[in-house]
Every structure is written in structure tokens, then in C-alpha cells.
Amino acid sequence: MEKQWFTISVYSENxxxxxxxxxxxxxxxHINIESLNVSKSExxxxxxFTIVVYTTERWTTHIVAQIEKQVEVxxxxxxxxxxxxxxxxxxxxxxxxxxxxxRQIQNIIKDSHSQIVTVSRDFFVLAKTGRRHEIDQxxxxxxxxxxxxxxxxxxxxxxKAEMPISALLEKFQHA
Amino acid sequence: xxxxxxxxxxxxxxxxxxxxxAEAIIHCLLAEGVDLLYGYPGGAIMPVYDELYKFKxxxxxxxxxxxxxxxxxxxxxxxVSGRVGVAMATSGPGATNLVTGLADAQIDSTPVVCITxxxxxxxxxxxxxxxxxxxxxxxxVTKWNYQVTRAEEIPEIMAKAFxxxxxxxxxxxxxxITKNAQFDTLEFEYKPCRGVRSYTPNPKPDMAAIExxxxxxxxxxxxxxxxxxxxxxxxxxxxxxxxxxxxGIPAAWTILGLSAMDSDHPLNVGMVGMHGNYGPNxxxxxxxxxxxxxxxxxDRVTGNLETxxxxxxxxxFEIDPAEVDKNVKTHLAVLGNAKETLSLLLPKIKKNSHEAxxxxxxxxxxxxxxxxxxxxxxxxxxxxTMGEVVAEINRATGHKAVIVSDVGQHQMIxxxxxxxxxxxxxxxxxxxxxxxxxxxxxxxAKMGAPEREVVAIVGDGGYQMNIQELGTIFQTKTPVKIxxxxxxxxxxxxxxxxxxxxxxxxxxxxxxPDFVKIAEGYHIKARRVDAREDLSAAVTEMIACPDAYxxxxxxxxxxxxxPMIPSGAxxxxxxxx
Numbered sequence: 022m023e024k025q026w027f028t029i030s031v032y033s034e035n036x037x038x039x040x041x042x043x044x045x046x047x048x049x050x051h052i053n054i055e056s057l058n059v060s061k062s063e064x065x066x067x068x069x070f071t072i073v074v075y076t077t078e079r080w081t082t083h084i085v086a087q088i089e090k091q092v093e094v095x096x097x098x099x100x101x102x103x104x105x106x107x108x109x110x111x112x113x114x115x116x117x118x119x120x121x122x123x124r125q126i127q128n129i130i131k132d133s134h135s136q137i138v139t140v141s142r143d144f145f146v147l148a149k150t151g152r153r154h155e156i157d158q159x160x161x162x163x164x165x166x167x168x169x170x171x172x173x174x175x176x177x178x179x180x181k182a183e184m185p186i187s188a189l190l191e192k193f194q195h196a
Numbered sequence: 197x198x199x200x201x202x203x204x205x206x207x208x209x210x211x212x213x214x215x216x217x218a219e220a221i222i223h224c225l226l227a228e229g230v231d232l233l234y235g236y237p238g239g240a241i242m243p244v245y246d247e248l249y250k251f252k253x254x255x256x257x258x259x260x261x262x263x264x265x266x267x268x269x270x271x272x273x274x275x276v277s278g279r280v281g282v283a284m285a286t287s288g289p290g291a292t293n294l295v296t297g298l299a300d301a302q303i304d305s306t307p308v309v310c311i312t313x314x315x316x317x318x319x320x321x322x323x324x325x326x327x328x329x330x331x332x333x334x335x336x337v338t339k340w341n342y343q344v345t346r347a348e349e350i351p352e353i354m355a356k357a358f359x360x361x362x363x364x365x366x367x368x369x370x371x372x373i374t375k376n377a378q379f380d381t382l383e384f385e386y387k388p389c390r391g392v393r394s395y396t397p398n399p400k401p402d403m404a405a406i407e408x409x410x411x412x413x414x415x416x417x418x419x420x421x422x423x424x425x426x427x428x429x430x431x432x433x434x435x436x437x438x439x440x441x442x443x444g445i446p447a448a449w450t451i452l453g454l455s456a457m458d459s460d461h462p463l464n465v466g467m468v469g470m471h472g473n474y475g476p477n478x479x480x481x482x483x484x485x486x487x488x489x490x491x492x493x494x495d496r497v498t499g500n501l502e503t504x505x506x507x508x509x510x511x512x513f514e515i516d517p518a519e520v521d522k523n524v525k526t527h528l529a530v531l532g533n534a535k536e537t538l539s540l541l542l543p544k545i546k547k548n549s550h551e552a553x554x555x556x557x558x559x560x561x562x563x564x565x566x567x568x569x570x571x572x573x574x575x576x577x578x579x580x581t582m583g584e585v586v587a588e589i590n591r592a593t594g595h596k597a598v599i600v601s602d603v604g605q606h607q608m609i610x611x612x613x614x615x616x617x618x619x620x621x622x623x624x625x626x627x628x629x630x631x632x633x634x635x636x637x638x639x640x641a642k643m644g645a646p647e648r649e650v651v652a653i654v655g656d657g658g659y660q661m662n663i664q665e666l667g668t669i670f671q672t673k674t675p676v677k678i679x680x681x682x683x684x685x686x687x688x689x690x691x692x693x694x695x696x697x698x699x700x701x702x703x704x705x706x707x708x709p710d711f712v713k714i715a716e717g718y719h720i721k722a723r724r725v726d727a728r729e730d731l732s733a734a735v736t737e738m739i740a741c742p743d744a745y746x747x748x749x750x751x752x753x754x755x756x757x758x759p760m761i762p763s764g765a766x767x768x769x770x771x772x773x
Contacts, residue, residue, distance in 0.1 A: 034394050038331060038341065045336045086518035092340045092360055095394040193393040 238286025364397025426490015
């Protein structure tokens with residue numbers, strides 16, 4: 022079975038030990054977490070983990086089953102890239118003089134649709150939101166001029182299909 | 197935290213009482229029906245022990261000689277009684293000594309609640325004396341765990357702990373309680389846990405799946421049942437028996453499924469797995485429908501998955517959705533508690549018999565008898581075999597004893613030859629293969645079923661891994677019978693060295709002490725047997741003894757356990773020699 026990118030979405034209770042429990046499931050199987058994001062979800066008091074892995078569908082189904090087995094996990098789903106809308110964010114810290122000395126930098130900012138978050142005497146910060154390859158491209162373009170600092174966030178994802186968590190929780194309420 | 201005012205108001209309305217966290221822990225245990233627990237005191241759990249002292253008439257604490265002994269005893273208690281076993285330890289080394297037992301209980305689905313003391317909240321993270329992150333350490337080996345840092349959390353967390361440990365697919369839960377939470381007071385009120393919204397312990401059976409399963413079973417030509425511990429944990433023994441008898445389908449046990457059916461039932465055809473019976477392994481690859489009930493296709497059961505039951509349609513009756521398609525791709529999964537799903541299935545099953553198919557098992561049985569069993573049970577060579585000792589124990593106990601085995605050759609022999617009439621009688625460390633399990637687990641088993649004879653069968657290696665628990669047996673006067681099958685080797689490893697490492701016996705030769713003297717040092721009646729003519733009388737004397745009894749049997753040093761599926765081979769390639 023071929024490896025591909027999968028996004029695993031986990032709806033859970035907000036419990037302090039759960040991240041450790043979930044990461045252990047990947048560790049045990051030697052599967053690298055390519056990116057991880059934890060945030061609130063569309064439901065009050067329900068957290069959402071967004072985990073990106075590059076592996077086979079067989080392993081992904083195993084992992085999702087093991088995640089879902091955890092007491093504090095309400096439901097876990099997995100999706101391919103085609104089934105989701107996803108973005109990442111990145112910040113680039115660059116020396117301020119380049120903004121004036123290198124014409125090309127201004128073109129990169131314009132063409133990449135990135136934003137200048139702040140400008141100080143010594144440095145300025147660019148923020149870029151988009152797909153991984155767009156951020157990678159921008160990185161490559163800026164690299165020759167010198168990047169003082171770079172950071173990229175985990176992937177955040179919404180799915181095209183429904184993930185019916187509210188119905189599940191309601192069912193429990195009436196059980 | 198709730199405002200103090202609101203809490204007081206609530207307290208007044210529900211007529212709660214103000215008690216310390218330590219006392220609350222005792223009340224929680226009592227409310228959960230616990231009257232017995234195992235443990236070892238220490239600094240961070242002392243307030244709870246102080247309360248145990250006050251409640252000793254209602255809650256019996258057994259002081260083991262090591263925390264590992266406590267958790268294995270709790271496991272033995274749970275396995276034999278079906279109730280939640282409870283173990284208690286202090287922080288740091290007390291807590292880490294529980295880890296092996298937690299891992300064992302996790303992989304063998306045993307309901308256990310472990311309570312550990314922890315340094316006071318204000319010292320957490322400061323590398324305080326006997327501080328260890330037991331919640332972090334135990335996470336991969338517990339079904340659930342939690343650190344309590346405030347006294348008022350105790351009732352809810354304890355209720356949740358017991359609920360999670362026993363519900364659905366059972367497992368171990370650890371509750372770590374900081375010392376300040378034990379000292380502080382709370383308004384105590386206990387509400388048993390009835391559910392956790394993110395947790396579905398018993399998947400609802402799908403009638404369409406049940407119908408489909410019945411259809412497959414009714415039309416099968418060579419159907420074959422493999423049953424595991426899910427039958428025992430789900431208390432579905434009667435349903436399994438009814439299914440087997442109505443359908444006429446041969447049924448084999450996994451090591452942890454053993455004792456769910458009468459050993460001598462004509463349709464109970466033997467054990468699957470690495471040292472299981474010949475027919476049950478080979479015919480796995482000849483059945484047309486494989487009905488797996490409450491088992492998880494462990495690698496010791498399946499051998500090479502690429503050649504496992506490929507010809508068969510596999511129906512998997514399973515409570516844990518994560519087990520479905522994990523190792524063996526199923527044709528049909530029937531999720532749910534085995535008692536529930538089998539009850540729904542039964543009326544849809546047609547009365548049938550499979551005489552020709554069953555005869556194939558009998559034929560293979562005969563081959564195995566000629567090649568292996570006869571030599572094991574009716575040996576003509578001078579050295580005693582493990583098999584004849586187990587058979588002698590069977591005879592002396594009328595097949596009614598609880599057999600607690602450790603890990604290794606003697607375990608495989610015990611699970612092959614011990615005969616059972618009653619469920620929850622075979623207690624052994626299956627998934628984790630924990631040497632040292634049997635002696636403390638036998639203590640728990642005897643306390644969980646005091647009316648039953650409990651015989652621990654242990655090797656000379658595993659015995660010495662928790663031999664200190666003889667002290668617990670002595671102090672509590674627990675009348676367990678201990679049989680050490682002594683070959684002065686780590687026998688199973690030695691067997692592998694003989695077969696696969698050209699007899700290079702690296703670190704498997706044991707120079708053993710005088711086990712009889714050691715037992716006698718604990719004032720336990722003891723005897724050694726090294727000749728066949730003394731075996732029967734010694735076993736009879738042991739079973740007749742009303743107190744604890746230690747019997748060492750010197751067995752043949754270099755016997756091997758057969759049949760055997762070499763590691764990674766197919767079940768079809770099981771060796772008879």
C-alpha cells in the first residue's frame with residue numbers, strides 16, 4: 022500500500038494527559054507526526070487535534086482506531102488532502118535594510134500575497150498563510166537574502182464532508 | 197474550582213460530610229464494594245494508610261513484600277472473581293514497581309485500579325524526594341490514568357476509575373493522589389459513575405451483522421470457532437456452549453480463553469497458538485469460516501499472518517473496535533459484548549453437526565498423541581516430565597482447581613494439560629509473558645475464590661522473580677499450593693537456544709538454592725520430589741494439606757515443549773518434534 026498524506030482530526034475532552042496518550046500511539050508504531058495542532062473546536066468544551074501523517078491508509082486506520090479507543094476521545098476521523106481545505110502559516114524575520122536595498126524582496130512580498138506584520142529599525146516580519154508548497158517556495162526565494170528566523174505552524178484543516186460530533190454528544194446525553 | 201460558598205450550599209442540600217481526602221478514598225473503595233486490597237505503605241501514601249488502620253474491620257489490606265506482588269495479586273483476584281482488583285503504593289519507586297503489573301493487566305484486559313501517593317502539589321516538578329511522573333510513565337500501559345491534586349476531586353475520579361476499569365474491554369486504571377489532597381478536607385458525597393460521554397464501552401450490536409454472521413455460519417462446510425478471554429470477561433460461557441452445541445462447530449481456545457468451556461467437551465478441540473495443539477493450528481488453514489470470539493489474533497496465535505487462514509471467511513465477534521482488522525482482515529465484524537452478540541446470534545443458528553470435519557481434528561489429535569502427548573503424560577524414561585506433574589494435579593484436584601501458571605515451558609504444559617470444569621480457572625500472564633506473575637497472582641486468586649483450591653505452577657526462574665511473596669503467604673496464612681517445576685534452567689529460552697542457536701546456552705543455566713529450606717524459612721510446609729514413584733503421594737499430601745504447601749518437583753532438565761510453531765512460521769508448519 023502506498024504512502025500518502027492524511028489529516029487526522031480528533032475531537033476530545035480537554036484533558037491534560039491526552040496529548041501524551043495520543044503521541045504515544047504514533048511513537049509505538051514509529052510513525053512520525055508531520056504536524057500537530059491543538060485548538061478549540063466548533064463545540065463548546067470540545068478540543069480538536071489536527072494531526073498530519075505521511076503513511077499508508079492501513080496504518081492510518083489503525084492509528085485512528087487506537088486514538089478513538091482512548092477514554093477521552095469523542096471521535097477521530099481521517100481524510101486525504103483532496104477531502105479537506107487546509108492551510109499552514111509561517112513567519113519570516115528578515116533584516117530591515119534588505120527591504121530597501123533589495124528590490125526583489127518587495128516583489129516576493131507582492132507575488133506571495135504575504136503580509137508585513139511589523140517593521141522595526143533592525144528587522145521586519147512577514148506572515149504567509151497558504152499551502153505547504155507556497156510557503157516552501159517563498160522560503161526558497163527569500164533564503165538567498167538571509168532569513169534571520171523562520172517558523173511554520175501545524176496544518177489546520179476543515180473537511181468538505183460533515184464530522185457529526187454534536188449529534189454524537191447529543192446521543193450520549195439522551196442515552 | 198467551585199466557589200467555597202456554592203460548595204457549602206450544595207453540601208447542606210445533599211447532607212454531605214466533611215472528611216479528609218484520605219478518608220474519602222476509603223469511603224470510595226467501600227462504595228465500590230471493595231473489601232480487600234493489596235499494597236505497600238510509604239511516605240506519600242501514609243495518610244491513606246492511617247485511614248486504613250481505622251477502617252481495618254471493613255477493608256482488609258494485604259501487605260505484600262513488593263509493589264509488583266501487590267499488583268499481580270490484585271490481577272489474580274480480579275481474574276478469578278470478575279471483580280476489580282485494587283493495589284496501593286507510595287510515590288516514586290513504589291509507583292514504578294507497579295508498572296509491570298499495569299502493563300500485564302493492560303495487555304490481558306484485567307480490571308485493576310492502582311492508587312499511588314504523590315508528593316504534595318507544591319512540590320510537583322521540583323524533583324522532590326520520591327517524586328516520579330507516574331502518570332507520564334504509566335500512560336502507555338493504562339486504560340486511563342489521572343493525577344488528583346485537590347481533595348474535592350477524589351469522589352468523582354475514584355468513581356470514574358472503577359467504572360472505566362471494569363466496563364467494556366476492562367483494563368488497569370491508575371489514580372495518583374498528591375499528599376496535600378489526602379490531608380485536605382472535602383464535602384464528601386459519592387455518586388457511582390454511570391457513563392463518560394467520550395467513551396463507548398459496549399458497542400451496540402448491529403442486527404444486520406448478526407444476520408450475516410448467522411448466514412455464513414449456517415452455510416459453512418468446515419466452520420471453526422476460536423474463543424478467547426472476551427468470552428470469560430463478558431461472562432458469555434453459557435452462550436458459547438450453546439452456540440457450539442447447536443451448531444456442532446469444533447471450538448478451540450486461546451491461552452486466555454481456556455476454561456471458558458469444559459476441557460472434556462467433545463467439541464472443545466484444544467488450544468491454538470505457538471505451543472497449542474496440532475489439529476487446532478493446522479486446521480485453521482483448512483476451515484472455510486473462522487469464527488473468532490473475544491480474541492485478538494495475537495502473533496503467538498497466528499504465526500505468519502501472510503499464511504494465516506487465507507482460505508477462510510473470518511467473522512470477528514469483538515468488543516473493541518480497534519481490534520477489528522488489526523492483524524487479520526475480517527470478512528465480517530460483529531461488534532459488542534460477547535454475551536449480547538452471541539445471545540442475538542443463537543436463535544438464528546440452525547441445528548447442525550459436522551462429523552466429518554470434527555473427525556479431522558480427532559485424526560490430528562491421534563497424531564499428536566503418538567508423537568508428543570503419550571511421551572509427556574506416560575513417560576517411560578527415568579526423568580519426570582512437566583506433563584505428568586500437571587496430570588497428577590488434575591487427578592488430585594478433580595479438575596476443580598484454579599491453576600495459576602507463570603511464564604515459560606511449564607506454562608505451556610499447564611495450559612495444554614490442565615483440565616477445567618469451571619470458567620475463570622486458568623490464571624496466567626498471556627500477552628505480556630511476565631515471569632514472576634504466578635506466585636503473587638495465586639495469593640490474589642485464593643483470596644478472590646477462598647472456597648476453591650488454588651495451585652500455582654511455576655518454573656524455577658519465574659519463582660525467584662517474586663519469591664519474596666512467600667512472606668505474604670506466611671503472614672496472611674493464605675493456603676495456596678505452590679508447585680515449582682525445577683529443571684535448573686530457564687527452560688523456554690534454553691529450548692530456543694537448543695533449536696535455533698546451536699545449543700549455545702547463554703545465561704540460561706540456573707544454580708538454584710534449596711527451595712525447600714527457603715519455604716521452611718517462611719514456615720511453609722515443603723517437600724521435594726525427584727522420583728516418579730513419589731509424585732502421586734506428594735501431590736496428594738499437598739492437596740490434602742489445609743495450609744499453604746510448597747512442592748518442588750525436579751523434572752527432566754532438557755525436555756522441550758512440542759508441538760511448536762517456530763517464530764514467524766505458518767500455523768500449518770507446526771512441528772511435532
